[in-house]
Amino acid sequence: MTEHMVVIGAGEAGARAAMALRENGFAGTITLIGDEHHLPYERPPLSKAVLTGAEEPAPPHILDEARLAARGVSLLHGTAAIAIDRAGHRVALAGSDAVPYDRLLIATGARARRLAVPGTGPETVHYLRSFPEALALRRRLVPGHRLIVIGGGFIGLELAAAARARGADATVIEMAPRLLGRAVPQEFAALLAARHEAEGVRLVLGATIDRIETTAEAHSVVLGSGEIITGDTIVAGIGALPETALAEAAGLAIDNGIAVDASLATDDPDIFAAGDCCSFPHPLYDGRRIRLEAWRNAQDQGNAVAKAMLGGREPYEAVPWFWSDQYDLTLQIAGLSYLATATVTRDLGDGARLDFHLADDGRLVSASALGPNGRIARDVRLAEMLIARRARPPAADLADPATKLKSLMV
């Protein structure tokens, strides 16, 4: 009989799953173990409102004590899980007794990838994954402060936008010749680059980093070209690594994250994984194994894995969806562009645009949009619904702003 459910990681996926276990009728004990000291909170605001808001922020909590109590979820926060004893069905904790489980969820998320060049260290390079890190950066972003951002991905660009909003200078150094990597269409990356430059951000693209130098007054990044960029704070946003150490030590299969099947179970039928830490086969994309670092996925997988832990067998096939806010622009991406071979653009007005990405057989596999959120959101949502239905909408209809996407939903 299943009596004890244990969740390691009290982030977006873990917190959601703990609540959803109860919402789905589970009557036994639910223990949520989190190594952070705060109640579970949302991370997306850490590179947005937490940095730019007028008042000193509190963590954007997902749950409070009252809601945890109402659902009978015991949260052990400030507690790290240090080992999984699969044979004994127990999780060892730092500083307290092991907890027994019948079914276990690993939702340990991801951690910021560390910069590996000479001169880096905790005093010289900042990262942004947690609330305390966001608060430390926020306190530095004052008018005239010179922020150097290493990495032109989402977090780096949101940081640059936040720095400008607070009157600080920002320089973004990126290794690739363009911003945002392959997940974002080239045209959108170019539009965002132009906007950042118009806002006064200096973009240094195609640069390698030789080393970091620190003096009493400043920190400098020495580029491979010999150029030296000097500032007051260096922050690196160069990607995230799935937090797989516990799973790995317990002998679970790892493949760019904790490898789970279509219903989010690991190769141990009593252990599941969800959120940024796991890779899973996606039915909409030929069963390709993917790992997402996206907030809605963490939530959706939290809901889905709760059902799976209770014996459900439904495959997880939510359409991947991601957004980023920079200045007054929102970028939203639904679906994955793996299978895409053609693009159709729809003009949404006010400079907003929506690109539909189609596979060889005309199937809509992905959509990306850039513009004010209110201009793009509804159409991206409808595109997402078309992607989920594996629809093949006529290209001419997709391109024509006069054709309501809702009308293509047959």
Added chain:
Amino acid sequence: MPTAIATRWIEACAADEIDEEDVIRFDEGDRTFAIYRSPDDTYFATDGLCTHEKVHLADGLVMDNIIECPKHNGRFDYTTGKAKGAPVCVDLKTYPVRVEGGKVLIGLD
């Protein structure tokens, strides 16, 4: 003794300004509302801003009796104001609605 709270009816829009299963924004003074027309042709009104991060719901998508927020897809039942799950957990305030002479009126207290 019960006190009667005077309801002030104000004209929000023409009934045919909203498509079926759709929503529009209506501002009055410094307040903002969302006015809905359901698939079965009934009108509803709620506060205009999402309870998660104060985004205008009128830019969102209406599906049956659900309004989905355009920012992070939080969902509310606009007929009752009920928040339908993460990331929204605080309900929306709703307002009474009357349709008279082709106009949609909402009742404010």
